[in-house]
Amino acid sequence: MTLSENRPVLRAENISKVLGGKQILRSVSFELQKGEMKVLIGPSGGGKSTLLQCINFLIPPDEGQIFLDDEEIHIHRKRDLYAYRQKVGMIFQDFNLFDHLNAVENVSIALRKVKKIAKKEALERAMSELERVGVGDKANLYPAQLSGGQKQRVSIARALAMDPEVMLLDEPTSALDPELIGEVLAVIRNLAQDGMTMIMATHQMGFVRSLADQILFMQEGEIIEQGPPSELLTPGSNTRALQFCSKMDELYEEPEV
Amino acid sequence: MDWGFYTQELIPALNRGLVKTMLLILPSASIGLFMGIVVGTLRAYGHPVLRKIGDGYAGLFRGTPLVVQLFVLYFGLPNLGIYLEPYTAAVLGFILCTSAYQSEYIRGGLLSIRRGQMLATQALGFSSFQSMLWVIIPQAVRRALPGCSNEIIYLIKYSSLAYIITFIELTGEGKILATKYFRFTEVFLAIGFYYLIMVTVADFGLKKLEKRLYIPGFGKG
Amino acid sequence: MTEGLLVIKESLPYLLEGAGVTASAVVGAMLLGLIIGVFLAVLQVYGPRSLGRLAGLYVWFFRGVPVLVLLFLFYFGLFSLMGVNLSAFMSVILVLGMTSGAYQSQIYRGAIESLPYGQLKAARALGMSDWKAIKYIILPQALRLSIPGFSNEYSIILKDSALAFVLGTSEIMARTHFVASRTYQHLPLYVTAGILYFILTWLGVKALRRLEDKARIPGYSHHHG
Numbered sequence: 001m002t003l004s005e006n007r008p009v010l011r012a013e014n015i016s017k018v019l020g021g022k023q024i025l026r027s028v029s030f031e032l033q034k035g036e037m038k039v040l041i042g043p044s045g046g047g048k049s050t051l052l053q054c055i056n057f058l059i060p061p062d063e064g065q066i067f068l069d070d071e072e073i074h075i076h077r078k079r080d081l082y083a084y085r086q087k088v089g090m091i092f093q094d095f096n097l098f099d100h101l102n103a104v105e106n107v108s109i110a111l112r113k114v115k116k117i118a119k120k121e122a123l124e125r126a127m128s129e130l131e132r133v134g135v136g137d138k139a140n141l142y143p144a145q146l147s148g149g150q151k152q153r154v155s156i157a158r159a160l161a162m163d164p165e166v167m168l169l170d171e172p173t174s175a176l177d178p179e180l181i182g183e184v185l186a187v188i189r190n191l192a193q194d195g196m197t198m199i200m201a202t203h204q205m206g207f208v209r210s211l212a213d214q215i216l217f218m219q220e221g222e223i224i225e226q227g228p229p230s231e232l233l234t235p236g237s238n239t240r241a242l243q244f245c246s247k248m249d250e251l252y253e254e255p256e257v
Numbered sequence: 258m259d260w261g262f263y264t265q266e267l268i269p270a271l272n273r274g275l276v277k278t279m280l281l282i283l284p285s286a287s288i289g290l291f292m293g294i295v296v297g298t299l300r301a302y303g304h305p306v307l308r309k310i311g312d313g314y315a316g317l318f319r320g321t322p323l324v325v326q327l328f329v330l331y332f333g334l335p336n337l338g339i340y341l342e343p344y345t346a347a348v349l350g351f352i353l354c355t356s357a358y359q360s361e362y363i364r365g366g367l368l369s370i371r372r373g374q375m376l377a378t379q380a381l382g383f384s385s386f387q388s389m390l391w392v393i394i395p396q397a398v399r400r401a402l403p404g405c406s407n408e409i410i411y412l413i414k415y416s417s418l419a420y421i422i423t424f425i426e427l428t429g430e431g432k433i434l435a436t437k438y439f440r441f442t443e444v445f446l447a448i449g450f451y452y453l454i455m456v457t458v459a460d461f462g463l464k465k466l467e468k469r470l471y472i473p474g475f476g477k478g
Numbered sequence: 479m480t481e482g483l484l485v486i487k488e489s490l491p492y493l494l495e496g497a498g499v500t501a502s503a504v505v506g507a508m509l510l511g512l513i514i515g516v517f518l519a520v521l522q523v524y525g526p527r528s529l530g531r532l533a534g535l536y537v538w539f540f541r542g543v544p545v546l547v548l549l550f551l552f553y554f555g556l557f558s559l560m561g562v563n564l565s566a567f568m569s570v571i572l573v574l575g576m577t578s579g580a581y582q583s584q585i586y587r588g589a590i591e592s593l594p595y596g597q598l599k600a601a602r603a604l605g606m607s608d609w610k611a612i613k614y615i616i617l618p619q620a621l622r623l624s625i626p627g628f629s630n631e632y633s634i635i636l637k638d639s640a641l642a643f644v645l646g647t648s649e650i651m652a653r654t655h656f657v658a659s660r661t662y663q664h665l666p667l668y669v670t671a672g673i674l675y676f677i678l679t680w681l682g683v684k685a686l687r688r689l690e691d692k693a694r695i696p697g698y699s700h701h702h703g
Contacts, residue, residue: 053599056603058599058602058603078607082605082606082607083605084605085602085603085604085605086604086605088603089603090600090603092596092599092600092603094594094596095596096594096596096597096599096600097600098597098600098601098615099597099619099695099698100615100618100619100622100695100698109614109615110604110605110606113606113610113614114604114605114606114610141696142695142696142697142698143697144695144696144697144698145696145697155600158604159603159604162604162605320633320675320676320679321637321672321675321676322636322637322638322639322640322641322651322672322675323637324637324640324641324651325640325651325668325671325672325675326672328651328655328664328668328671329664329665329668329669329672332658332664332665332668333664333665333668333669334665335664336482336662336663336664336665336666337665414542414543414544414545415544416544417544417546417547418546418641420546421546421644428544428546428547428550431547431550432550435550435554435555441550441551441554441555441558442551442555442556442559443555444555445547445550445551445554445555446551446555448547448551449539449542449543449547449548449551452542452543452544452547453538453539453542453543456541456542457538457542
């Protein structure tokens, strides 16, 4: 949870997006410092997922700019875009593991085909990442043979193998059965404590309270409130964030984090 | 662009052929569909022996080329003393072949209806016949329709094979004309467009029918 | 009756050679169709709309015109118009291949479109270009899903290959016709031809089923997610 230098690793300015006729994002801006863990919370449809997918241009923003290490990313320069995406890892809510490849192949394929690393080295690196997230013994199994928690951990290994500067996590535990959430949150917590720069959308309020450096509360495409948990989530502070959190606590059973 | 040739020779000849093609398709498609329904129903619900016979028939006519079937009917039967006219042989061959394919789609449609539908009708006191008529068949028809439509389109195209057993329809007229005047590209492009129009119109009509019968949420079972 | 069986016995080697010609023509056509089909499918799903429409036009044409007409059109018409001098055998492979490509493209297109969009998203998120994503992630899955459709298409092309004899190719039908017109044993001979096609169908479908089993991914169903 260290906030070191002043220059932000990732900067988004005035991101706007219309999808299906609706204004999903309204001129959203934020900065992400190195080693910071920013968490996006808010009601569904508020634009959290869209924002994350705009950051790595899976959804191209209608307006706005993205800067990585102060360099602007131009979406039409394809080569630069691919290079940028290698530095920004993404974890999806529904895992999106490649169904025709087993775990170690899932982790190594981008190393081999995008980073052009030799097969042997790529497989070694892939194995070490799988072990790092605790699924080394599942290396030769296919996605259909893995539990949800294992799949998500493999997808984290896949993203980590690319040595990203920033990790984007789009509700990583929302599709998991309750008893599997803990193992994934444990991995994410370790990453945070090792200093990975992350921005995560989630409903896991206990996690938010204990690990977030900054909370961004999003609703209807705008950031309504911004601040550390100590500010936004102190009981009695009467913030929207706190109201939302209490509602979430009522709905969800919180696993130990 | 030799308009004289087109208007005075090509188009009249092709139109003549088109009429013959229609004479082939209309009885074959309708009788073939009807037979396909009969055979398909037997294959889905009939006595095991009948089912085996039906499966054998369908397997035979789906597993061999239509050309071979036509040749057996037109050139082969004379060995047994049966002499068929080209038109008769062609229509007979088309009917036997298309009903085999149609029976497959009908059978598939019938079998895809969940058992529960039949149980429900019985619980309500329907006779078997009534159950079939009011509940099973309406659903089966909708399931089978895409396949059956597809088969009709195929029949339109494969009617061109009739010319090989000397019944001169659209393709036959064209071949004769093209050989006579040595204008193969033009003639066969024209024939191609005649078929494209027939196929597109039929496809359009059948799609309309599918839409008319559409029930929301009624998928592939 | 016995004369018929005798004729079959004597002409069988000759006919079996024809089966070999048929088989090679069909294999050639299926492979050409595979290349064209994948190309058109990728174009229709991922390409710019104008090219997708051109692909659609190609599919409409080759699925709407009867094979017999296409064979005549190309062999007697277009090839000589373009000054190309192909043997009947090559022409058959080309025409059947182009036709099959149209049908196969719709099989592959359906398979590609049935894949969850997340597969492409994940590939892009890792920095893959669309080209790489299609090559390493989309197509390996789509082609596996397409094997049953490919098998179906195989049996159709095999039967269409019988029309090759109108161009003079020396395959099963041509040879059967040749023997029949000399011996007048039409019935037994054409029945034999039918049996040969039956066997070729069975062999091909069996081989493709073996391929499907070998390529199967554990637990991969059609389709989750």
